[in-house]
Amino acid sequence: MFIADSLGLDFINSIATPVDTPVDWIADGDGLLRWLAQAELVPSDVLGELKARAAPGELDRVAGQARDLREWFRGFVRKHMGRPLAPRALRELEPLNRLLETDQAFSRIVAHRHDDHDGFALERTRRWRSAETLLLPIGEAMARVVCEESFSDIKACEGPACTLMFADHTRARARRWCSMAVCGNRAKQAAHRNRIKDRG
Numbered sequence: 001m002f003i004a005d006s007l008g009l010d011f012i013n014s015i016a017t018p019v020d021t022p023v024d025w026i027a028d029g030d031g032l033l034r035w036l037a038q039a040e041l042v043p044s045d046v047l048g049e050l051k052a053r054a055a056p057g058e059l060d061r062v063a064g065q066a067r068d069l070r071e072w073f074r075g076f077v078r079k080h081m082g083r084p085l086a087p088r089a090l091r092e093l094e095p096l097n098r099l100l101e102t103d104q105a106f107s108r109i110v111a112h113r114h115d116d117h118d119g120f121a122l123e124r125t126r127r128w129r130s131a132e133t134l135l136l137p138i139g140e141a142m143a144r145v146v147c148e149e150s151f152s153d154i155k156a157c158e159g160p161a162c163t164l165m166f167a168d169h170t171r172a173r174a175r176r177w178c179s180m181a182v183c184g185n186r187a188k189q190a191a192h193r194n195r196i197k198d199r200g
Contacts, residue, residue: 001025003178004166007039008145009154011138012074013164013178015067020161026066029059032134041137046128054131062131066138069099073142077165081154085146093146099139104129159183 004010014035015024026032033051036042051059072095080089105126112121126136145154145167153168157178164178177183 001164002039003164005169006145006149006167007041007141008073008143008149009077009165009167010039011070011141012077014070015163017161017163022163024067026063026070029054029061029063029131032059032063032066036134036137039141041141042128042134050128050131050134058131062134065132066135069095069135069138069142077145077151077154078156080151081156081165083152085151096139096142096146099135100143102132103136103139104133105136157183 001013001016002010004013014026015022017023024031025035029051033047037044037047076089076092080086103126105124107122107124109120110123112119114121126133128134149167153173155166155168155175156162157164157166158176159178162178162183164183166175166178168175
């Protein structure tokens, strides 16, 4: 369900009601690892290594922390979406800043091939010391929503039962649905049925 045009909002959408029944893609540790892999937020070798050395229940506990973080961020985004984010909101972002402060990220020079030439590149990485470090790239994705998205363009899908959110990057800022194939199509079908009923 990566439909938001923003990974931080896709994280909020990791629990959703795309049809009739709520689905939580990070209901447990394995779900969290799958979501991080699909979001391409953590290298697959790191995910495998952290899974191999995790204590029993550790990844499930971190998934619980991720769900708590998700619900906190959902509340923040819902409160502020639809209008510019004011500087006074900074105080509300303290939980996210506390998470980001725990990072042990660093830069290093790596071999890099570009346009058929060997060379070097500066690569940003981090020390993945525990399962809890899996929350850091999620925190960065949420921080990008705060710092790079216009909250005026963050919307909730207009589908009656849909819970998905997205950043409207269309030229006219006229996006209404999480997906035209799902909620947009349902709305068209409902409108068509109503027109037929009104004529009949």
